[in-house]
Amino acid sequence: MRLRSFTASSLPDAMELVRRQLGDDAVILSTQDLGERGVRVTAGLDDDPDDDFGQDEGAALAAVEELSEVFDYHRVPPGLVDRLLTAASGLTAQGPQLMLAGALDSVVQFAPPPLPSGTGDLRAPILLVGPSGAGKTTTAAKLCARARLANRPATLITMDTVSAGAREQAQAFAKALGVPLREAPDAERLGQVLGDCPSDHLIVIDTVGVNPYDAEDCRPLRLAARVARAEPLLVLPAGGDAFESAEVALAFQELGARGLIATRLDAARRIGGLLAAAHATGLPLVGAGLGPSIGSGLANLNPIALARLLMPESAAGDLLATGTRS
Numbered sequence: 001m002r003l004r005s006f007t008a009s010s011l012p013d014a015m016e017l018v019r020r021q022l023g024d025d026a027v028i029l030s031t032q033d034l035g036e037r038g039v040r041v042t043a044g045l046d047d048d049p050d051d052d053f054g055q056d057e058g059a060a061l062a063a064v065e066e067l068s069e070v071f072d073y074h075r076v077p078p079g080l081v082d083r084l085l086t087a088a089s090g091l092t093a094q095g096p097q098l099m100l101a102g103a104l105d106s107v108v109q110f111a112p113p114p115l116p117s118g119t120g121d122l123r124a125p126i127l128l129v130g131p132s133g134a135g136k137t138t139t140a141a142k143l144c145a146r147a148r149l150a151n152r153p154a155t156l157i158t159m160d161t162v163s164a165g166a167r168e169q170a171q172a173f174a175k176a177l178g179v180p181l182r183e184a185p186d187a188e189r190l191g192q193v194l195g196d197c198p199s200d201h202l203i204v205i206d207t208v209g210v211n212p213y214d215a216e217d218c219r220p221l222r223l224a225a226r227v228a229r230a231e232p233l234l235v236l237p238a239g240g241d242a243f244e245s246a247e248v249a250l251a252f253q254e255l256g257a258r259g260l261i262a263t264r265l266d267a268a269r270r271i272g273g274l275l276a277a278a279h280a281t282g283l284p285l286v287g288a289g290l291g292p293s294i295g296s297g298l299a300n301l302n303p304i305a306l307a308r309l310l311m312p313e314s315a316a317g318d319l320l321a322t323g324t325r326s
């Protein structure tokens with residue numbers, strides 16, 4: 001039996017979705033009242049009409065219901081929940097966490113954080129873009145720290161010479177890491193500075209936060225990306241509203257962002273915004289900031305790591321059951 005979930009504003013609307021997508025033979029297996037977010041219906045379609053609803057389907061339905069609670073807790077938007085639940089229900093992996101990982105794998109892209117690819121190999125400079133306070137400077141330092149840990153040279157370039165304390169913050173990070181720090185207040189200077197950088201270095205360019213909806217505000221960033229032939233990566237804090245995060249990410253994608261680094265995963269309890277941003281843009285998740293210090297690092301994200309963040313094996317079940325997480 002194939003399971004699929006549908007969310008709509010009312011039960012009749014959800015049933016109509018079921019009928020339209022699965023046909024008249026679909027069986028309604030469960031319904032959930034989501035309060036002001038509507039109603040979710042999980043329906044099944046028998047591939048083999050002689051088959052009874054068996055133990056496997058029962059377990060799959062229980063897992064789908066468990067995942068559905070996890071998604072609601074994280075405020076994942078309904079359309080994305082339906083896609084994830086449908087993907088999860090088709091997986092025969094053991095236990096909800098692995099089903100979740102499989103579903104995430106089919107809906108979200110992942111890529112490892114950038115490192116210089118090796119001696120003599122050129123890789124595009126990394127240009128960190130994002131809203132003010134997103135964690136760009138901290139992430140720039142973490143990327144340089146990863147390179148240093150891998151015994152690869154790195155150079156930090158800051159374009160933020162204007163925000164209060166920005167210069168001192170960059171200087172403190174560069175000194176702690178033992179990496180050269182260069183300043184480039186505009187695209188022209190950036191071009192000159194890059195011309196002087198050794199080609200085997202991982203080059204991380206930190207920028208001033210911009211309002212992605214303000215074309216004037218974004219102009220220097222577009223110019224910098226072009227001059228540097230850089231790989232822009234969006235730095236986005238977790239914990240934001242799903243629709244807001246998705247729209248901000250789409251706006252930065254339009255500015256050229258090619259990947260997404262999430263920050264504040266240590267301090268956010270709901271990461272539906274991050275999922276929505278990754279799904280809406282199709283940008284790969286290339287790392288996760290787990291703390292404010294350089295030492296707290298930048299974790300690799302993959303489907304299993306993300307599934308663990310969404311559904312910590314030990315605590316989540318109990319907390320969800322007692323409702324203390326919502």
Ligand SMILES: Nc1nc2c(ncn2[C@@H]2O[C@H](COP(=O)(O)OP(=O)(O)O)[C@@H](O)[C@H]2O)c(=O)[nH]1
Nearest residue numbers: 132133134135136137138263264289290291292
């Ligand atoms: N808890 C937590 N704080 C972070 C993380 N990344 C950055 N921060 C904090 O967020 C604030 C803004 O970071 P900053 O790098 O200056 O942001 P920028 O304006 O985008 O350059 C600082 O207080 C950082 O210490 C993270 O992953 N977790």
Ligand SMILES: [Mg+2]
Nearest residue numbers: 136137160166
């Ligand atoms: Mg900064």
